[in-house]
Amino acid sequence: MSEDRYRAQHKKRLSHMPWLYPKLKPHQREWAQAWQREIQQELMALETVHIGEDCFISPDAVLFAEPGRDIVIGDGVHIAAHAFLHGPIQIGNHVSINAHCSLDGGSAGIEIGDHSRIAAHTMIYAFNHGTASGRLVREQPVTSRGIIIGRDVWIGANAGITDGVTVGDGAIVGMGAVVTGAVPANTVVAGQPARPVKARGD
Numbered sequence: 001m002s003e004d005r006y007r008a009q010h011k012k013r014l015s016h017m018p019w020l021y022p023k024l025k026p027h028q029r030e031w032a033q034a035w036q037r038e039i040q041q042e043l044m045a046l047e048t049v050h051i052g053e054d055c056f057i058s059p060d061a062v063l064f065a066e067p068g069r070d071i072v073i074g075d076g077v078h079i080a081a082h083a084f085l086h087g088p089i090q091i092g093n094h095v096s097i098n099a100h101c102s103l104d105g106g107s108a109g110i111e112i113g114d115h116s117r118i119a120a121h122t123m124i125y126a127f128n129h130g131t132a133s134g135r136l137v138r139e140q141p142v143t144s145r146g147i148i149i150g151r152d153v154w155i156g157a158n159a160g161i162t163d164g165v166t167v168g169d170g171a172i173v174g175m176g177a178v179v180t181g182a183v184p185a186n187t188v189v190a191g192q193p194a195r196p197v198k199a200r201g202d
Contacts, residue, residue: 007031015058016099018078022054052077052093061085069105074114092116092151106144106163113151113169124149124161150185170200 052075065087074093088109106127130140156175168185
């Protein structure tokens with residue numbers, strides 16, 4: 001197999017499994033870092049996105065940010081293929097956002113603490129529509145209270161987090177859960193709507 005074909009395939013692998021990026025061998029890391037510099041520099045030139053050190057952002061991820069709705073990314077962050085992010089979003093250090101996640105900060109924003117993990121197909125929307133009768137949904141006012149996700153949080157695949165929610169430090173959100181209220185620190189929640197099921201570590 002030619003080096004070009006191998007490298008193209010490895011880029012696909014990294015895009016879908018970016019946790020492999022820090023584990024690259026020295027000869028792989030050389031070309032991967034150059035590839036990432038190009039992607040990240042172009043992104044920062046086109047959008048109000050601020051990227052920390054040693055991050056990985058898939059070229060298939062979509063990040064949109066405007067002045068006043070910035071996306072700020074800490075050090076060592078991984079964003080996988082087909083993730084969609086629209087600011088304002090503040091991402092701490094060593095956070096992973098996996099494939100097909102969708103995050104929209106509304107006007108109030110999303111904050112994600114250091115070392116948190118967001119599994120594939122998670123949806124986090126920091127806005128909501130009014131639901132008054134006698135008026136089309138598309139004509140309803142849009143509100144935004146913001147979402148805060150603490151430090152060392154694990155959000156399982158296909159979870160949903162609605163506007164106004166705070167997820168405490170060390171909490172775990174089960175796969176497929178729909179979180180509509182505050183999650184206490186170090187608590188495991190599951191279900192639709194999500195409810196506490198045990199303390200973390202039990």
